[in-house]
Amino acid sequence: MLRKVIVWGIVSVLMVGLVAIAETNVPETPEANVGGTLTVGLQSTLSSLDPRLVNDTYGQHVRNAIFDGLLTVGPDLQVRPYVAKSWEIFEGHTIFYLNEGITFHNGEELTAEDVAFTLNWIVNPENNSMLQWIFRWLKEVVVVDDYTVDFINEPEFTPYMPQFVTLTMGFASIVPKDTVLEMGNEAFNLHPIGSGPYKFVEWKSGDHITLERNEEYWLTYPNLDRVIFRIIPEASVMMLALESGEIDVSDTVTTQDISRLRKNPEIEILQSPSLRYVMLEFNMTTSPSDDIRYRKAVYMSVDVDAAVKAVYGDTAIRAYGTTPPILWSNDVEYLRDYVALEENDEEAKRIFAGLKAEGVIPEDFKTEIITPNDTCRRQLATIFATNLQQNGIDAEVRVLEWGPILQLLGRSDADPTLKDVHQVVFSGGGDGDPHNMPYFQFHSDNASLGSSNNFTWYRNPAVDTLIDKADTSTDQEVRRLCYVHAVRIALQDYVHVPLAFLTITQGVRARVHGFTVNPDGAIGLCGPYMNVWVEKQ
Amino acid sequence: MVQYAIRRIMQFLFVLFSLTVLIFILLKTMPGDPARVMAGVGPTQATIEQIRADLGLDRPLLVQYWRLVSGLFDGRLKAITYHKTVWSVILDRLPATLEVGFFAMAIVMIIAIPAGLLSAVHRGSLVDYGVTTIALLGISVPVFWFGLMLMLLFGVILKVLPVCGRGSVVWGLSFLTLDGLRHLIIPAITLASVQIAMNVRLLRSNMLEVMYREFINTARAKGLSEGKVIVKHALRNALSPMVTNIGMELRSLYAGAVLTETVTAWPGIGRLMYDAIIRQDEAVVFGLSLFVAATSLISYLVVDLLYVYIDPRISYD
Numbered sequence: 001m002l003r004k005v006i007v008w009g010i011v012s013v014l015m016v017g018l019v020a021i022a023e024t025n026v027p028e029t030p031e032a033n034v035g036g037t038l039t040v041g042l043q044s045t046l047s048s049l050d051p052r053l054v055n056d057t058y059g060q061h062v063r064n065a066i067f068d069g070l071l072t073v074g075p076d077l078q079v080r081p082y083v084a085k086s087w088e089i090f091e092g093h094t095i096f097y098l099n100e101g102i103t104f105h106n107g108e109e110l111t112a113e114d115v116a117f118t119l120n121w122i123v124n125p126e127n128n129s130m131l132q133w134i135f136r137w138l139k140e141v142v143v144v145d146d147y148t149v150d151f152i153n154e155p156e157f158t159p160y161m162p163q164f165v166t167l168t169m170g171f172a173s174i175v176p177k178d179t180v181l182e183m184g185n186e187a188f189n190l191h192p193i194g195s196g197p198y199k200f201v202e203w204k205s206g207d208h209i210t211l212e213r214n215e216e217y218w219l220t221y222p223n224l225d226r227v228i229f230r231i232i233p234e235a236s237v238m239m240l241a242l243e244s245g246e247i248d249v250s251d252t253v254t255t256q257d258i259s260r261l262r263k264n265p266e267i268e269i270l271q272s273p274s275l276r277y278v279m280l281e282f283n284m285t286t287s288p289s290d291d292i293r294y295r296k297a298v299y300m301s302v303d304v305d306a307a308v309k310a311v312y313g314d315t316a317i318r319a320y321g322t323t324p325p326i327l328w329s330n331d332v333e334y335l336r337d338y339v340a341l342e343e344n345d346e347e348a349k350r351i352f353a354g355l356k357a358e359g360v361i362p363e364d365f366k367t368e369i370i371t372p373n374d375t376c377r378r379q380l381a382t383i384f385a386t387n388l389q390q391n392g393i394d395a396e397v398r399v400l401e402w403g404p405i406l407q408l409l410g411r412s413d414a415d416p417t418l419k420d421v422h423q424v425v426f427s428g429g430g431d432g433d434p435h436n437m438p439y440f441q442f443h444s445d446n447a448s449l450g451s452s453n454n455f456t457w458y459r460n461p462a463v464d465t466l467i468d469k470a471d472t473s474t475d476q477e478v479r480r481l482c483y484v485h486a487v488r489i490a491l492q493d494y495v496h497v498p499l500a501f502l503t504i505t506q507g508v509r510a511r512v513h514g515f516t517v518n519p520d521g522a523i524g525l526c527g528p529y530m531n532v533w534v535e536k537q
Numbered sequence: 538m539v540q541y542a543i544r545r546i547m548q549f550l551f552v553l554f555s556l557t558v559l560i561f562i563l564l565k566t567m568p569g570d571p572a573r574v575m576a577g578v579g580p581t582q583a584t585i586e587q588i589r590a591d592l593g594l595d596r597p598l599l600v601q602y603w604r605l606v607s608g609l610f611d612g613r614l615k616a617i618t619y620h621k622t623v624w625s626v627i628l629d630r631l632p633a634t635l636e637v638g639f640f641a642m643a644i645v646m647i648i649a650i651p652a653g654l655l656s657a658v659h660r661g662s663l664v665d666y667g668v669t670t671i672a673l674l675g676i677s678v679p680v681f682w683f684g685l686m687l688m689l690l691f692g693v694i695l696k697v698l699p700v701c702g703r704g705s706v707v708w709g710l711s712f713l714t715l716d717g718l719r720h721l722i723i724p725a726i727t728l729a730s731v732q733i734a735m736n737v738r739l740l741r742s743n744m745l746e747v748m749y750r751e752f753i754n755t756a757r758a759k760g761l762s763e764g765k766v767i768v769k770h771a772l773r774n775a776l777s778p779m780v781t782n783i784g785m786e787l788r789s790l791y792a793g794a795v796l797t798e799t800v801t802a803w804p805g806i807g808r809l810m811y812d813a814i815i816r817q818d819e820a821v822v823f824g825l826s827l828f829v830a831a832t833s834l835i836s837y838l839v840v841d842l843l844y845v846y847i848d849p850r851i852s853y854d
Contacts, residue, residue, distance in 0.1 A: 045812050047618040125587060133584055189620050205619075205629045206804030206812075207703045230702055232802040233811075236685060241700045244693045402815075404568035 036534040037226040038512065040523060041238045041247035045206050045231050050189040051173040052122050052129055060170040061251060061523040062209055062229050067173030067194035068219075070096065070115065071164060072528055077326065077519070079164045082528060083110065083174055083195075089474075092155070098147040102218045104176045105199045112149045116141040117177035119151070131171050137163045165433035170522060197222035197526035206231055222526040223514075223533035242267060242507045248534065249515065250507040251523060255313050255376075258505065266510050272517035273326045274504045275430040277319055277437060278377065280369075280384060280497040282423050285457045288361045289422040295494040296341060297351035298423065301387040303343035308500045311379045316500040321487050322428070322437040324501050326519060328476070329434035329483040339491050340498075348391045361393075368398040371425040372405050380499060381425045409455040425499075426455060429520075434483050435471055442490040443467050458495045462486075511535040542842065549834050553827070560826045561602050564819045570594075571617055571817040592617060605823050616821045618813075623824035627806060632709040634798070634805030638790045640712070640725035645732045650772075652733075653740025657775075658767060660745060668737060675734025680793060684727035684800040691723065698722055701802035724801040728793050739782055743775035750774075781840055791829045 044058040051063045072082040084096040102110040119141045122129045142150040153163075166172060173194065180188045192200050195218070198211035209229040213222045230247060232238040235254045241247045243264065253261065253269060261267050280298070288294040308318050317325070320335035355361040367388075371381035381397045388395035400408065409424065430436040440446055442463050446454035463486045470482030491498070504521045514532045518524060525532045572589040589595045593604050608614025614623045656668040692700035703711055704720030711717030747753065748771055756766045794807025802808075806825060813821035 045808075047816075048620055050620075053620065125583075186621060204703070204706065204804065205626070206808055207633075207802075230802070231804070232701055233808065234800050234802065237688060237701050237800060237802060240685070240688050240693050241702075244696060244700050246692070246700050246702070401569060402574065406570070406573045 033513070033533045033535070034221070034223050035225050036223075036536055037228060038224050038249065038525070038532065038534050039228045039230060039247045040249045040251065041230050041232045041241055042251050043231075043233060043235060043238065045233070046203075046209070048189055049192040049200070049203065049209075050175070050185065051171050052118060052127075052131065052175060053189065054131075054171075058251070062211075063170050063173060063192075063194075064196070064522055064527070065198040065211055065227060065525050066192055066196045066200055067170070067175070068102070068110075068196050068527075069168060069170060069173050071168045071172075073165070073168045075516075075529055077328075079168055080528065082168075083115070092153050094151045094153075095144065096149050096151065098149070099218070100147055102195050103216055104179065104195045105193045105214055106176070106179060108176050108178060110174060110176070110195050111146045112143040113146075114174050114177045115149045116143045117180070118175050119172070122171075134166050134169075134171070137166075165435070169520075198224070198227050201226075217526070219528065220526065220531055223531050224525065227525060239507070242509070245509060248509045248512050249523065251521075253505045253507045255315050258314065261507060268508045268510060270506050270508055270515070270517045271315075272504045272519055273317065273324060274502050274519050274521060275324050275326075276427055276502040277322055277324065277430070277498070278316070278380070278425070278427040278500045278502065279319070279322075280380075280423055280425050280499060281441075281456045282495060283418060283421050283456060284459075284495065286419045286422065288355060288365070291355065291360055292494055293351050294355060294361070295497075297348040297355075297391070298384070298388065298393075299341045299494060299497045300344040300348040300351075301391045301393075302384055302497070304340075304497065304499060307380060307383045311376050311383070312500055312502070314503070315505050316502045319498040319501045321491055321498055322441055322496070323434055323483065323487060324430060324437075324519075327430070327434045329480045331484045331487060334484075334488065335491060335498075339488070345387075345391055352392050356392075366394045366396075367422045368396055368420075369423055369425060370398045370400060370405070370408070370421060373399050373401050377425045377427070384423075384425070424455060427502075434479070435467075438463075438467050438483055438486050438490070439471065442486065442495065456495050458490065458493070460489060460493070463489050511537065538842075538845070545838050545841065549838060552834060553831055556830045557606055557827060558602075560823055560830075561605065564823060565598065565601075567817070569817050571819050574817045605820065608820075609824050609827065614820050614824065616813075617818040618816045619818070619821070623820050626809065626821055627825060627828055630804060630806045630809045633703060633711075633803060634791075634794050634807060636710055636712065637721065637724045637728055637797070637803055637805060638794065640721055641728035641732065641790065644725055644729040645736055648729075648733050649736035649740060650776075653737045654744060654767070654772065656737065656741045657744030657748065669741070672734040672737040675730050675737075678730070680727060680731060680796050681800055683730050684723065684797060687723045687727060688801075701800075703804055724797055724803045727801060728790065728797040731793065732789065736779060736782065740775060740779055743778055744771055747771045747774045777844075780843065791833070 040061065042058050042061060046059045046062065048054045048059055049063060049066065051067055068083050070082060070084045072080050074080040083098055083102060085099045087094055087096045096115070098110070098112060098115065104110060119135065119138060121127055122131050123135050123138050123140065125132065137153055139152045139154045142152060144150050173196075175188070176193055176195075179193050183191070190203065194200075197214055197217045197219070199214045201210040201212050203209045208231065211227045211229075213225055230241075232241055232247070235252060236257075238247070238250045238252070239254060239257045239261065242250045243261070243266075245266070258269055262269050282289040282295050282298075284290050305318055308316060320332055320340050321330070323330045325332050352361065356363065356365075369381040369385045369388075371377045378397065378399055381399075385395040385397045405424075408418075408421065409426075428437060428441060441454060441456075442458055442460070443454065444459040444461075444464050447457045447459050466482040466486035466489075470479040470486070473479050473482070490496075504517050504519065506517050506523075508515050511534050512532065513534070514530055516524075516530060524530055570585075570589075572585050572592060572594055586595070593601055596604070605614060609623065612622060612624050615621065616623050616626045619626045652668050652672075656665045659665050688700045691698040699720050701723075702720055704716040705711070705714040706717055707713040711721050753766060753771055756770045757763075761769075791807065794805055795811055796807070797803065798805045798807035799811050806829075809821065810825050812818075813825065
């Protein structure tokens with residue numbers, strides 16, 4: 001059963017209502033700097049421009065420019081108004097009040113009908129949207145009047161803070177109901193119409209997407225005449241394109257090129273701490289990884305600091321827990337000082353020998369460090385395997401492509417094929433709310449057949465209770481304490497060896513101004529808090 | 538001739554059918570689950586099952602096979618990740634690959650024929666050593682690295698050519714605009730690099746073989762100029778195996794396109810294949826594999842039939 005409403009006393013706090021006032025802060029740009037074309041390099045081919053269909057970062061770069069979301073996240077990572085100017089929370093539902101006078105690119109006004117159509121389409125199981133699980137808390141959206149919508153929650157979900165964060169994500173962008181119904185989904189996906197700062201012009205599959213300024217944008221006057229997103233799958237070629245000036249922004253910078261590009265006065269390397277967490281996680285349902293002594297010995301076999309530095313250079317920082325340091329519920333000091341383990345080969349060897357003597361680790365024991373096929377995680381897995389071999393454990397690296405790894409990890413904890421899976425180098429992503437990481441990594445909801453996130457199959461009622469309590473409270477201090485303690489309990493069980501938080505690194509030509517890197521990696525060009533402009537060439 | 542053509546067409550259909558079965562078996566034995574990849578990280582089992590049902594992946598294998606084959610032939614088979622039909626995805630990308638392939642082939646001809654000829658005629662000379670060494674390098678150097686070096690030199694250092702992409706396109710073709718033509722040069726040279734080297738070596742050895750044949754001596758004895766002997770008599774005979782090779786090389790061009798198009802960000806079917814495999818879009822992989830196989834088979838057939846005109850000694854009657 002998913003999260004039941006736990007403490008109705010907490011709900012009474014929600015019923016008081018919470019109204020946010022529109023407080024956007026679009027930077028002013030001198031008129032002389034309006035105009036020009038910005039070319040952005042993207043590493044992957046897009047599959048969809050309709051925000052209702054998929055949740056991929058690469059497409060999000062483009063959809064952010066075409067569509068507006070109901071809510072947004074401010075520079076302080078707090079939920080802020082966008083299309084919705086304010087909201088009120090009641091028992092089991094939330095009412096959003098929309099800004100008036102917003103028009104789509106075809107001139108139609110954005111109203112409550114469009115908001116309801118977009119979200120109801122996503123949650124309708126028949127439409128098979130990849131986003132349906134993200135909005136699992138939402139039963140339906142009801143139109144109250146032209147500028148008011150009522151979000152009705154599923155009965156087992158009380159309105160809770162994480163759901164507001166899902167409404168800030170690009171996939172909660174609003175599509176025009178009448179236009180979609182008239183065009184059909186397929187045609188709309190190829191010729192999307194939003195209410196965002198830039199209008200769709202053309203999409204040459206695999207090559208580029210061109211957008212132009214929406215002169216009627218309701219929030220501000222977008223600075224750029226045109227934006228071109230070019231698909232350049234090979235990262236080293238992307239770097240060459242950035243150096244030659246063919247692109248102004250690259251959505252990624254290869255680790256080995258960072259120091260060279262930093263010396264180029266024409267290029268600025270921008271970095272932001274991200275919400276992406278890399279860890280070694282243990283299967284808690286099979287021996288010997290279900291034994292805390294084994295897990296601690298594996299942890300002690302590796303100098304994690306050195307490993308992270310060697311593999312990621314300055315594109316990641318050492319992680320001590322699941323919560324990124326940029327989120328308000330982080331607990332870095334405690335986890336670093338009291339939970340993290342230093343490399344101690346002698347102790348690790350002693351523990352492994354003891355476990356072998358007890359029969360917990362069989363004499364002919366062989367284990368694999370499973371990893372997806374990306375360079376950094378392969379290297380991390382190799383470091384673990386090499387150090388384990390030195391400490392008396394016959395370990396080797398097993399690299400799996402994305403499809404097979406999802407299939408393997410998505411199995412039920414009762415699946416006998418999982419008994420030989422002891423540890424996996426994996427990663428998880430959070431959003432602007434601290435809910436995601438502890439919930440998906442440690443909550444029992446995600447540790448059974450039918451879910452595919454808690455790949456450790458870890459179950460701990462105390463952790464569940466704390467996470468549930470945090471998710472249903474609006475008191476930030478209560479939430480912080482609950483998340484902090486839930487993570488402490490899980491990590492003191494050494495369910496993970498926390499490894500790294502990745503840094504989002506993007507390259508920008510010096511002629512580009514007002515560009516910032518978002519922690520979720522999605523490129524934003526114009527919105528409540530930014531309006532990118534370029535120097536004329 | 539007609540009987541031969543009919544027999545070859547029947548063979549073609551049989552091979553094509555066998556390929557549909559083979560590709561289907563390969564797809565189904567590939568590790569991973571397309572529904573799970575499509576669903577990404579996080580969905581519930583119910584969502585995955587729903588996707589699987591929508592894609593027909595929960596049906597018996599024979600039904601799935603028939604769905605792919607019939608869907609491909611009636612044009613209604615939809616790509617899993619592209620939200621449109623497989624044919625429209627392939628046809629979107631095909632002009633880019635044909636264009637770069639055609640230009641690469643032209644470059645191969647323009648460079649390989651004179652180079653092979655020179656090398657053979659001046660056998661053992663510095664020119665010969667120079668050409669064979671460069672040809673050896675051309676075969677040995679990885680296409681990936683060669684493409685990157687071209688981009689670095691012409692795109693970043695000299696700044697005379699764009700690094701990557703396709704540039705302006707008119708009626709689906711780049712070379713009709715100056716910008717598009719400039720974008721075409723690096724991918725075409727990259728794709729041509731291996732083929733140039735192979736064809737230089739092939740033509741050189743063919744020429745050397747032909748140059749010592751008696752009819753060449755006869756031609757010389759007739760008092761023909763050396764130029765005429767080489768071009769009209771020797772080259773014509775030496776070209777025949779090269780035409781075969783180029784016909785067969787359509788397959789190599791497709792294979793080369795996967796690498797070249799990925800490196801140079803050229804939006805053709807080579808990159809489409811790479812993307813589709815990574816995304817486990819089995820509809821696109823199936824459709825594209827069959828398309829590539831069918832066009833390669835047709836090219837072999839055409840080359841075989843062309844022999845009659847190239848080499849009068851060959852007859853299928």
